[in-house]
Amino acid sequence: MSKVKDYIYRPEIECLSRSEFENLQSERLRKTVELVYNNCKPYRAKMDACKLKPSDIRSVADLQKLPFTVKHDLREAYPFGFYSAPARDIVEVHASSGTTGKLTVVGYTQNDVDVWAEVAARSLAMAGVTKDSLVHVAYGYGLFTGGLGAHYGAQQIGASTVPASAGNTIRQLTLLRDFGATHLCCTPSYAIFLGTEIEKAGMNIEDFSLIGGAFGAEPWTYQMRDELERLLHIDALDIYGLSEISGPGVAMECMQKHGSHVQEDHFIPEIIDPDTLEPLPYGSEGELVFTTITKTGQPLIRYRTRDLCTLTAGKCACGRTTVKMSKVKGRSDDMLIIRGVNVFPSQIEAAIMNVAGVSPHYMIYVDRINNLDVIEIDIELAGNLTPDRVSDIESIKKKVETEINSYIGLSAKIKLCESGSIRRSEGKAVRVVDRRE
Amino acid sequence: MLVKQLSVFMENRPGRLYKLTHALGKEGIDFVTLSIADTKDFGIVRFIARDNERAYEILKNEGFTVGITELIGVEVDDKPNALAEVIALIEAANINIEYLYSFVLTNHNSAKILMRVEDTDRALKILTEKGIKLLSEKIL
Structure with missing residues (x-):
């Protein structure tokens, strides 16, 4: 039974008609293209290379003429080469770690911070955050945008904001309980971890006041949502963002829990085929691409997120008309190619979560043995199981093997582990170790 | 029991x-x-x-x-064939024994056997009818 009373924070925008959106986007796109062409050297070079002038871009229909931007471009311009604003107008700098190489730096002007706060506020409204709420932010605060993004959104609404940041589980639980937090923002894997630690800490979920939360920064499955909602007695919603575009709040799931609304008056989404780079129609799965149309510090044109999902248009049952993105299936660079088959860790997770008797804590190892790719998955047995008969445990293992095989079309070696034995992460969960040379 | x-x-x-x-x-x-x-x-x-x-x-x-x-526990004399006699009763009723182990407490002339079977209720009934001494937690 849901205790969340969600509402539309900015109905005059979030419920515009398609043609109204397109007019607004066209006008803002023209301005943005002009801004980057005149102020950002790499963009002028890219457009010149395609023989494009700002005047060639008259509406959103012309978006496809523009070249893509990739993470590599930002790294090449490290640290501040992608600014379209003078450095003195930048008020905040973030950087995303990435798993390899240089940091990707993003500068925000005051306008950009305001845009970010606005979209984060709209997002938290979807989880029912109001002035009366107490929002506990357990995302890391720092160069990572998770912490401050949720923080700005909660403050814009006027909720009490607790900047707990990540780490120190017992303190987190104590603060959540004693301060009476109504909403939690952190990564879904950390939220599940907090949920499972409540009992161990000698606490009772009945003594908490949580009703909802916004969880993001890593892909997660619907089954994980069920687990999280069960553990914390909340409605758990997916919040999407990436520091290059804006932190959390680029898109957020409404209480329909079926896709996340993209804040289209600020970010134009597209789906492309990651191989041919051709735009794909609504409903097709492909790589998500964003163009920012209100940012002034470091606007990005057709930025390839590497996240794979689908977009759908049409009025949502919640009343909003913004385009919705499906849950991110994986990142095109997270994708494992195993014996020639494309495998996403999220598929493996979905398979695992279908089996009773195991927990959502797992680790995927990929090795190459005698020139053959081999997957081994360590999964923790559920803590509430009665592990008495060998055959019961063997049959859980068998079920996991069968499920995984049906999801990815490959067999994986399953190892059941003691509960608590797989390392918990307090930030983004690391779930894949590829040991192939 | x-x-x-x-x-x-x-x-x-x-x-x-x-x-x-x-x-x-x-x-x-x-x-x-x-x-x-x-x-x-x-x-x-x-x-x-x-x-x-x-x-x-x-x-x-x-x-x-x-x-x-919860397991069935029985006490038998510490002598040859005592275990076999109990098992025979269970198997005659076509009840599968999932696992079984025995232990001996000091100062007793009897052996204790613990077993998990497919159909606990029926197995208990048979053993009681045949006068086999069943263990409860207290006897342990």
């Missing part, structure tokens, strides 16, 4: 059994029985403690996957 036993899932790697026995030992928990079923990857440690409920609490708090199962 059933005997409560704890079972714990354990990965098959060094140090695990110590962790379990030490967790209980340092809290002064005494084992009455202990048996291990092992496979290549994992084992199931089954035991009865003097204070099962406390043992359960301790292991839960330490994060072990632990559960409580």
